[in-house]
Amino acid sequence: MHYSDLAKRIVDELLRPDGSDKLRPVHTIGIGATGYFEPSEVAPQYCKADHFITPRTKATLRFSNGSGSKTQHDDWSDVRGMATRFHLSDGTDTDLIMMTLPEFFARTPEEFLEFTLAAKPTEVHWVSPWKKIWQMLHLIPPQPDPYPDEEISPNEGAIKFANENRYSQLAVFQAAAIGAPVSYLRAAYHAVHTFVVTGEDEVERWVRFTWQPIDGVKNENPLDPPGADYLQGRLRDRLADHTSRFTLMMQIGEVGDAFDDSTKPWPPHRQRVMMGTLTLDHAAEDTKAQDDYFEKLSFNPMLLTPGIRASEDPVLHIRKEAYAYSSGKRDATPCPFSGGAEDDQ
Amino acid sequence: MTNKDTWFNRYVNSLPTRGWFKLLSRYVVVPYWIWRDPKPKLPGGPRESPQPSENTQRMMNLIMPLKDPSPMGRAMAAMAIAQNVDEIFSGLDNVGTVHTARFLILGDNLCMISVYDGDFSNYIRDFIETIGSVFDAVISQIKGAEHMIPTCDHVEEFIEWVHDHDLFQAPDFPTDLFALQDAAKGLPTDGPAHEIMTLPRDLILQLHANPNLSLGGGYRSYPGYSAAQVRDKFGVGW
Numbered sequence: 001m002h003y004s005d006l007a008k009r010i011v012d013e014l015l016r017p018d019g020s021d022k023l024r025p026v027h028t029i030g031i032g033a034t035g036y037f038e039p040s041e042v043a044p045q046y047c048k049a050d051h052f053i054t055p056r057t058k059a060t061l062r063f064s065n066g067s068g069s070k071t072q073h074d075d076w077s078d079v080r081g082m083a084t085r086f087h088l089s090d091g092t093d094t095d096l097i098m099m100t101l102p103e104f105f106a107r108t109p110e111e112f113l114e115f116t117l118a119a120k121p122t123e124v125h126w127v128s129p130w131k132k133i134w135q136m137l138h139l140i141p142p143q144p145d146p147y148p149d150e151e152i153s154p155n156e157g158a159i160k161f162a163n164e165n166r167y168s169q170l171a172v173f174q175a176a177a178i179g180a181p182v183s184y185l186r187a188a189y190h191a192v193h194t195f196v197v198t199g200e201d202e203v204e205r206w207v208r209f210t211w212q213p214i215d216g217v218k219n220e221n222p223l224d225p226p227g228a229d230y231l232q233g234r235l236r237d238r239l240a241d242h243t244s245r246f247t248l249m250m251q252i253g254e255v256g257d258a259f260d261d262s263t264k265p266w267p268p269h270r271q272r273v274m275m276g277t278l279t280l281d282h283a284a285e286d287t288k289a290q291d292d293y294f295e296k297l298s299f300n301p302m303l304l305t306p307g308i309r310a311s312e313d314p315v316l317h318i319r320k321e322a323y324a325y326s327s328g329k330r331d332a333t334p335c336p337f338s339g340g341a342e343d344d345q
Numbered sequence: 346m347t348n349k350d351t352w353f354n355r356y357v358n359s360l361p362t363r364g365w366f367k368l369l370s371r372y373v374v375v376p377y378w379i380w381r382d383p384k385p386k387l388p389g390g391p392r393e394s395p396q397p398s399e400n401t402q403r404m405m406n407l408i409m410p411l412k413d414p415s416p417m418g419r420a421m422a423a424m425a426i427a428q429n430v431d432e433i434f435s436g437l438d439n440v441g442t443v444h445t446a447r448f449l450i451l452g453d454n455l456c457m458i459s460v461y462d463g464d465f466s467n468y469i470r471d472f473i474e475t476i477g478s479v480f481d482a483v484i485s486q487i488k489g490a491e492h493m494i495p496t497c498d499h500v501e502e503f504i505e506w507v508h509d510h511d512l513f514q515a516p517d518f519p520t521d522l523f524a525l526q527d528a529a530k531g532l533p534t535d536g537p538a539h540e541i542m543t544l545p546r547d548l549i550l551q552l553h554a555n556p557n558l559s560l561g562g563g564y565r566s567y568p569g570y571s572a573a574q575v576r577d578k579f580g581v582g583w
């Protein structure tokens with residue numbers, strides 16, 4: 001696959017000084033899980049892809065913290081990721097990558113590069129108490145104090161960028177307040193981009209996907225943080241003798257909706273379809289073999305299958321190259337696009 | 346990085362929860378900002394949208410101040426509704442586009458809360474057409490509304506009045522507030538960006554201009570379907 005300079009530049013610039021080029025440049029800390037997906041009764045009407053017409057499809061997942069730091073900080077406020085690979089009946093795979101933030105920071109790859117450069121982690125600052133008082137008198141919430149051990153952070157740069165770019169404001173504002181979930185199984189995740197699904201009747205619909213946890217959404221109390229390392233243990237504990245489920249909800253877009261702009265979530269009043277249920281029954285054990293397997297996995301949001309195709313969202317399209325290039329760079333198990341094929345669709 | 350978590354820093358962090366600082370904010374800081382950066386009252390009801398699902402299950406939160414908020418006056422308002430239940434229910438059946446509607450007495454207000462499909466003006470017009478006499482009975486209990494009785498002779502004025510007493514619906518996505526405030530001031534909505542951390546202040550100031558509001562457009566368990574489609578699917582005959 002040919003990688004554009006832009007895709008390579010973005011991935012290279014994402015790497016943080018406290019990250020590692022042997023690991024993912026973002027979503028660096030994570031844990032694997034497995035389970036199966038069962039489509040709802042109505043799913044085939046909307047999407048004829050294999051996993052929506054097959055009664056049960058095995059799935060491999062990786063949950064992650066969004067940060068590119070190689071040090072685990074589960075209790076820091078951060079976006080979380082849930083990458084799902086469905087193992088289809090013909091032996092191929094399709095991926096569905098989601099995060100807890102419902103929208104993205106940029107409308108185009110070029111804007112995302114600008115954002116990445118602006119939000120490069122910088123040394124964290126304690127805002128002086130006098131400045132905090134000044135801000136409170138201006139009814140502006142002061143920036144929270146740094147976490148103990150926090151050295152660098154993208155926040156200052158991201159907020160400065162958002163102050164100048166309306167399109168990034170919602171994502172930056174919501175990311176700033178996103179918090180830490182009590183469990184990877186207790187957060188809702190969004191695929192953010194629009195995909196085009198084709199139903200059994202060949203009708204195409206422009207849609208957006210969300211995983212909703214049946215365990216319910218719950219965040220930690222930031223004033224009583226549980227410590228830097230609890231998400232992986234809780235996932236293993238929960239799945240040791242129970243299963244945990246997510247429903248796959250699909251919003252159907254309407255003419256006039258932002259199909260190709262992932263900075264704009266769709267209003268909650270769009271028609272919604274429950275497409276199926278994911279049951280997780282196993283978390284990766286705390287062994288080197290499991291770690292090697294899941295940490296070397298390479299997901300790709302453009303790994304699709306007949307019945308689902310990408311919208312024209314340019315950010316979605318550049319992710320195909322970015323993830324494949326990143327996979328090669330960190331010497332991971334290649335994703336299907338990492339090979340030599342000149343397949344850029 | 347040196348740890349700057351001094352006693353003074355911790356004290357400042359706790360200011361928002363301290364009584365004296367809350368009083369200072371309430372009686373000095375917020376009034377100062379209301380004076381310095383007043384926000385226009387934002388209009389009530391759902392916003393115009395060409396999209397079909399935005400035109401079904403729209404919310405009306407009509408808040409009407411009672412002329413006489415004493416228990417006697419409240420009882421009169423309750424009676425005005427109770428004596429007209431048949432008219433209201435058959436009127437709503439005739440209008441046909443209403444999912445739910447109910448009256449509340451809340452604070453010193455009589456409220457009509459409903460979920461309807463389609464255009465707002467048509468909804469009110471249909472209503473006056475079918476149950477105008479009920480409206481007359483109801484608004485005779487309301488402060489500043491008597492001059493519109495009978496409503497069938499003041500249709501446009503009554504529609505305007507209802508719109509004005511319908512709650513502002515805060516946007517589903519917080520940063521959209523900037524654009525709504527800009528639009529209300531006649532500023533371009535794609536002009537220079539606002540500083541995002543001023544959003545909490547803008548919300549506080551908006552809550553001064555619109556003390557009551559609906560928080561977002563609300564949840565729907567079957568979004569995008571009209572009352573007519575739901576009835577049709579269940580085969581209930583109209």
Ligand code: HEM
Pocket residue numbers: 010011023024025026027030062063064080081082083097098099104109112190191192193297298299315318319322323326327330332
């Ligand atoms: C231009 C936009 C984006 C770029 C360039 C980008 C880049 C990357 C890269 C390079 C990786 C590491 C891939 C690897 O080494 O295997 C990654 C991982 C990830 N990204 Fe993105 N990303 C973008 C947008 C998004 C969006 C919109 C989402 C959410 C819907 C998302 C969610 C994730 C998740 C969950 C992972 C971790 C996957 C795993 O567990 O292996 N990213 N991203």
